[in-house]
Amino acid sequence: MTRGRHASPTRLIRRPWAVAAALIGITMVCGAVTGLAWAGHTGRAATPVGKPPLVPVPKGKWAAAAQALSAAVPKPTALDIPAIGVQTSLVRLGLTPAGTLQVPASTAVAGWYTDSPRPGAIGAAVIAGHVDSYLGPGVFFRLRDLRPGNLIYVRRYHGSLAVFRVTAVRTFLKKEFPAADVYGPVPDAQLRLITCGGTFDPSNGHYLSNVIVFAVLASA
Numbered sequence: 001m002t003r004g005r006h007a008s009p010t011r012l013i014r015r016p017w018a019v020a021a022a023l024i025g026i027t028m029v030c031g032a033v034t035g036l037a038w039a040g041h042t043g044r045a046a047t048p049v050g051k052p053p054l055v056p057v058p059k060g061k062w063a064a065a066a067q068a069l070s071a072a073v074p075k076p077t078a079l080d081i082p083a084i085g086v087q088t089s090l091v092r093l094g095l096t097p098a099g100t101l102q103v104p105a106s107t108a109v110a111g112w113y114t115d116s117p118r119p120g121a122i123g124a125a126v127i128a129g130h131v132d133s134y135l136g137p138g139v140f141f142r143l144r145d146l147r148p149g150n151l152i153y154v155r156r157y158h159g160s161l162a163v164f165r166v167t168a169v170r171t172f173l174k175k176e177f178p179a180a181d182v183y184g185p186v187p188d189a190q191l192r193l194i195t196c197g198g199t200f201d202p203s204n205g206h207y208l209s210n211v212i213v214f215a216v217l218a219s220a
Contacts, residue, residue, distance in 0.1 A: 076119050164216060
């Protein structure tokens with residue numbers, strides 16, 4: 001892993017040894033390679049590329065209703081967010097041997113956490129992406145600029161499309177990460193987009209907060 005970090009999980013974690021501290025809130029560890037110190041936010045150079053810290057995954061069941069329906073929904077392949085100029089393929093994010101969430105290897109693409117529901121299935125699908133690196137903006141650089149009502153398009157195999165409508169864009173301190181709201185059960189098809197944000201701390205190379213976009217299925 002060489003650039004930035006961000007990410008998350010949801011529905012049914014099959015590895016009981018996943019880090020329990022994440023129940024307090026996945027912090028979407030953002031640092032070491034990310035940092036908007038770059039574009040004049042702090043006037044300092046962003047931290048160089050390095051080995052990202054691990055991102056813990058919630059322990060236990062985060063079960064959504066009617067999970068069996070998920071298998072009938074095609075897997076996601078790409079993400080389009082016209083309001084902020086995002087067009088990206090989607091890589092697959094799983095768990096590391098340590099039970100933590102993988103993060104995209106590149107700041108230029110976002111990733112779908114494969115143990116979350118497929119976008120359009122019942123439950124909260126989770127897609128994560130980097131905000132930036134010392135090289136410049138990442139795929140979710142403008143995620144915080146989304147507003148309620150904006151549309152998010154998830155392209156899937158076989159040419160199908162799931163369209164989500166943004167309901168909220170919120171920033172949380174990592175220590176206050178709302179794990180239940182992000183990964184907990186919901187009665188319908190929803191989407192969570194996650195990246196880093198807030199203040200960048202150059203002393204440790206981390207952002208102090210996460211930006212989370214909440215969206216509901218508009219059509220599929």
